[in-house]
Amino acid sequence: MERRYVSIWFRHLETDWFTVRYPHLAHVPFVLSAPSHGRMLITSLNPIAFAKGLHSGMALADARAIVPELEVMDEDPGLSERFLNKVAEWCIRYSPVVSADPPDGIIVDATGCTHLWGGEQPYLSDIENRLTKNGYHVRAAIADTPSGAWAVARYGKNTLVEKGRLIDELIPLPPEALRLEDETVEKLLKLGLNRIGQFINMPRSSLRRRFGVQILEKLSKIIGSDLELIEPVIPPEPYHERLPSFDPVCTAPGIAIALEHLLKNLCLRLSREQKGIRTCVLKCYRVDGKVEVIRIGTNRPTHHVQHLFKLFELKLGEINPGLGIELFVLEAPKVDPHVPVQEKMWEETGGLNDVRLSEFIDRLEARMERSSVKRYIPAERYWPERSFQTASSLQEISPNWIIDPKRPLQLLEYPEKIDVTAPVPDYPPMLFRHKGKIHNVVKADGPERIEQEWWISGGKHRDYYRVEDQDGNRYWIFRSGHYDDKNYQWFLHGYFA
Amino acid sequence: MSRSAIIEVLQRDILQLQGYKFSGSTSVYDLGPMCEAFPSGAFPISSVHEFLISKPEDYSATGGFISALLSPLIHSNGAAAWISSSRKIYPPALKSFGVEPDRIIFIDLKQEKDVLWTFEEALKCNALTAVVAELSELGFTESRRLQLAVERSGVTGFVLRRESGKVNTTACLSRWRISSVASDPIDELPGIGFPRWRVEVLRMRNGKTGVWIASCIKGKLEITAEVNLTANKFSVGAKAG
Numbered sequence: 001m002e003r004r005y006v007s008i009w010f011r012h013l014e015t016d017w018f019t020v021r022y023p024h025l026a027h028v029p030f031v032l033s034a035p036s037h038g039r040m041l042i043t044s045l046n047p048i049a050f051a052k053g054l055h056s057g058m059a060l061a062d063a064r065a066i067v068p069e070l071e072v073m074d075e076d077p078g079l080s081e082r083f084l085n086k087v088a089e090w091c092i093r094y095s096p097v098v099s100a101d102p103p104d105g106i107i108v109d110a111t112g113c114t115h116l117w118g119g120e121q122p123y124l125s126d127i128e129n130r131l132t133k134n135g136y137h138v139r140a141a142i143a144d145t146p147s148g149a150w151a152v153a154r155y156g157k158n159t160l161v162e163k164g165r166l167i168d169e170l171i172p173l174p175p176e177a178l179r180l181e182d183e184t185v186e187k188l189l190k191l192g193l194n195r196i197g198q199f200i201n202m203p204r205s206s207l208r209r210r211f212g213v214q215i216l217e218k219l220s221k222i223i224g225s226d227l228e229l230i231e232p233v234i235p236p237e238p239y240h241e242r243l244p245s246f247d248p249v250c251t252a253p254g255i256a257i258a259l260e261h262l263l264k265n266l267c268l269r270l271s272r273e274q275k276g277i278r279t280c281v282l283k284c285y286r287v288d289g290k291v292e293v294i295r296i297g298t299n300r301p302t303h304h305v306q307h308l309f310k311l312f313e314l315k316l317g318e319i320n321p322g323l324g325i326e327l328f329v330l331e332a333p334k335v336d337p338h339v340p341v342q343e344k345m346w347e348e349t350g351g352l353n354d355v356r357l358s359e360f361i362d363r364l365e366a367r368m369e370r371s372s373v374k375r376y377i378p379a380e381r382y383w384p385e386r387s388f389q390t391a392s393s394l395q396e397i398s399p400n401w402i403i404d405p406k407r408p409l410q411l412l413e414y415p416e417k418i419d420v421t422a423p424v425p426d427y428p429p430m431l432f433r434h435k436g437k438i439h440n441v442v443k444a445d446g447p448e449r450i451e452q453e454w455w456i457s458g459g460k461h462r463d464y465y466r467v468e469d470q471d472g473n474r475y476w477i478f479r480s481g482h483y484d485d486k487n488y489q490w491f492l493h494g495y496f497a
Numbered sequence: 498m499s500r501s502a503i504i505e506v507l508q509r510d511i512l513q514l515q516g517y518k519f520s521g522s523t524s525v526y527d528l529g530p531m532c533e534a535f536p537s538g539a540f541p542i543s544s545v546h547e548f549l550i551s552k553p554e555d556y557s558a559t560g561g562f563i564s565a566l567l568s569p570l571i572h573s574n575g576a577a578a579w580i581s582s583s584r585k586i587y588p589p590a591l592k593s594f595g596v597e598p599d600r601i602i603f604i605d606l607k608q609e610k611d612v613l614w615t616f617e618e619a620l621k622c623n624a625l626t627a628v629v630a631e632l633s634e635l636g637f638t639e640s641r642r643l644q645l646a647v648e649r650s651g652v653t654g655f656v657l658r659r660e661s662g663k664v665n666t667t668a669c670l671s672r673w674r675i676s677s678v679a680s681d682p683i684d685e686l687p688g689i690g691f692p693r694w695r696v697e698v699l700r701m702r703n704g705k706t707g708v709w710i711a712s713c714i715k716g717k718l719e720i721t722a723e724v725n726l727t728a729n730k731f732s733v734g735a736k737a738g
Contacts, residue, residue: 401589403592407587408590
């Protein structure tokens with residue numbers, strides 16, 4: 001069969017990507033820039049900027065002088081490769097063999113696919129329309145060879161090249177269409193060879209002598225005498241299991257059996273690939289068309305069937321089977337690499353790294369609210385209420401807990417007002433009254449001044465004292481504000497052990 | 498075999514049937530004179546202990562005493578859970594009782610019922626070394642379930658109970674009341690010294706009741722002196738044993 005290839009050219013790939021995310025950029029001149037040798041250079045630009053006479057490789061300062069209203073953003077290195085791979089995966093709808101063709105294109109092997117769209121012209125239009133609708137400036141062309149399609153997409157007048165008519169189409173194109181190195185192109189142009197037709201029929205030996213082997217390779221690839229291989233993208237297979245049932249299932253044990261079966265299959269695949277589930281969703285498709293969904297999450301990647309089953313078991317009651325369920329689908333939208341744990345001869349408690357602990361917390365979080373389980377690590381702040389923060393994972397450890405100065409074991413969420421008798425400014429109080437009870441201060445330490453974090457909140461500083469009363473109870477009290485302020489106030493903030 | 502030796506063996510057997518686990522000869526604690534209160538001469542781990550709290554000052558004192566007990570249990574690698582529906586513990590302060598605050602998993606729940614469920618589940622999880630729960634009500638049946646859970650898993654449980662009038666019987670191994678007393682001065686210097694508590698054992702199954710003074714010096718628990726007070730003053734909960 002005659003081979004046919006489509007080349008898709010993204011004219012303004014990177015700027016279009018930004019424009020899709022920030023729609024206001026669509027109507028202003030907009031460029032991306034990157035530093036190079038101590039100055040900023042334009043790396044890509046949108047059609048409006050192009051129309052104003054800017055071009056890539058220009059110094060940003062010059063461009064700003066020409067177009068003062070220019071919008072500039074930093075270039076994101078590697079964006080085009082990432083984006084092209086994504087689009088290539090999407091293009092699998094057009095053909096099973098698709099390849100990203102950096103820096104700005106995609107090659108689709110359209111052999112035997114176009115009749116499904118009713119011909120080559122509708123096929124090309126469909127590709128162009130869908131991508132344009134998503135906000136990308138594209139041009140697609142179809143030809144007998146990948147390089148031929150590439151050349152026609154970028155330089156050709158007619159984007160649909162009939163079978164066997166590629167050479168005719170190539171003749172009027174400039175030498176850049178061969179994807180030659182800049183140096184070779186310059187040489188060709190200097191010699192007045194500004195169309196491919198002028199040198200395509202020259203003797204091969206003289207071409208090689210003057211321009212190197214490369215030009216011959218490119219020529220034989222473009223006319224199809226050398227086979228050009230393309231490397232197709234292989235999309236990752238989603239972690240997904242289905243189980244259709246012959247008769248509708250409407251009992252709890254039936255659902256449990258189905259779930260266990262699905263989990264076993266999914267976990268088998270995960271364990272082979274050394275992956276573990278972080279979130280997992282069970283979808284039950286009912287006979288009447290409704291879908292019942294339950295989802296679970298885990299604290300560390302796991303492919304332990306019993307554990308996952310237990311997590312689901314707590315939620316199985318939420319499924320309303322109605323008239324019966326005819327299809328079960330188990331999906332794992334989030335998986336992480338799972339490093340297998342060394343088997344141990346003797347069982348011992350592994351503390352925070354113990355799998356049993358994270359399994360316990362998973363079960364707890366499946367039943368209670370997710371926010372109910374907390375672990376704390378220190379935060380480098382003096383303000384007592386903000387001196388610790390929630391740890392993001394069970395493994396996050398910080399050894400820098402501060403012992404000195406002493407902090408109370410019990411801290412009141414809201415400091416409580418107290419009445420205090422203090423002899424002289426900045427001396428510890430002699431007695432204080434809290435909820436009607438008078439506490440005589442026997443021993444005291446302080447003051448410890450803690451200032452407000454002015455960059456977060458305003459307010460008065462606090463002067464803290466640790467005091468012990470006649471019964472041996474120890475308190476943490478503070479005066480908010482200076483003693484000579486008229487409106488200072490004393491508070492009880494905590495109880496020491 | 499002498500008569501006393503036979504009795505000792507029999508007593509040991511009875512204790513084992515009652516769910517005690519003898520953890521070899523050495524104990525992780527050095528509780529000094531308090532040891533004679535315990536059935537096997539060492540603080541019983543793998544059991545549930547109950548602490549009564551009547552005022553906010555006691556909450557801190559009890560929290561401090563429990564933290565000092567947790568410290569050798571957690572040691573360098575363990576983990577503990579602290580379950581509550583109204584927690585006021587300030588995590589950074591745990592460090593001064595020898596507990597790394599990041600080794601404690603705080604579980605804050607909305608309802609008392611959930612606290613009980615979580616407590617039982619946590620006690621069954623032998624990756625934890627100890628579990629602390631704050632409860633106001635604990636029935637006999639529930640406490641029996643807790644005791645059965647720890648006998649199987651070996652986790653040590655501590656219940657902080659807010660005392661509300663009448664105190665019912667529970668299957669917990671012991672019942673304590675901790676209150677603050679004047680601090681232990683550091684090198685005779687003025688100011689507040691090391692925390693010191695009055696430790697009252699109201700009930701100890703197969704053990705003795707009594708009152709001791711404990712202080713926590715640099716994160717280590719030291720039982721310094723026994724207070725000999727007349728027994729009738731503490732007859733409220735001391736009848737069990």
